Amino acid sequence: xQQMYKKYQELQNKLSKTLIxxxxxxxxxxxxxxxxxxxxxxxxxSLLSVERxxxxxxxxxxxxxKGQEKAQQVAMEKTKEILGFDPNQLAGMLGGGQWxxxxxxGL
Numbered sequence: 584x585q586q587m588y589k590k591y592q593e594l595q596n597k598l599s600k601t602l603i604x605x606x607x608x609x610x611x612x613x614x615x616x617x618x619x620x621x622x623x624x625x626x627x628x629s630l631l632s633v634e635r636x637x638x639x640x641x642x643x644x645x646x647x648x649k650g651q652e653k654a655q656q657v658a659m660e661k662t663k664e665i666l667g668f669d670p671n672q673l674a675g676m677l678g679g680g681q682w683x684x685x686x687x688x689g690l
Contacts (some may be wrong), residue, residue, distance in 0.1 A: 587666075593665055594662060598615065599616075602615060602621065603615070603616060605650035605653060606649075608630075608638070608642035609629075610642040610645075611623070611625075611626055612624075612649075612650045614650035616661065618650075
């Protein structure tokens with residue numbers, strides 16, 4: 584049990600240090616594999632006009648979603664690598680869906 588706990592802690596550590604970059608329409612989001620947003624940049628300064636406010640908001644939203652999706656993929660890969668099992672298989676055995684879809688417990 585203690586070995587599993589150490590591996591879980593290693594997984595948490597790797598996820599928190601793995602940075603993912605997502606881009607959408609002039610917006611760049613940096614997010615960790617445990618889905619913590621670290622940075623937001625607006626590369627296309629023309630989005631800063633009042634007339635383009637809705638477009639900017641939509642691009643930020645899309646970039647965050649894209650980053651979260653990438654983070655979930657990376658988290659699943661790291662879980663397989665470090666813990667040695669596919670989270671989807673575990674969820675299936677327990678009768679549920681993707682247990683990690685809302686984030687890892689305790690992260």
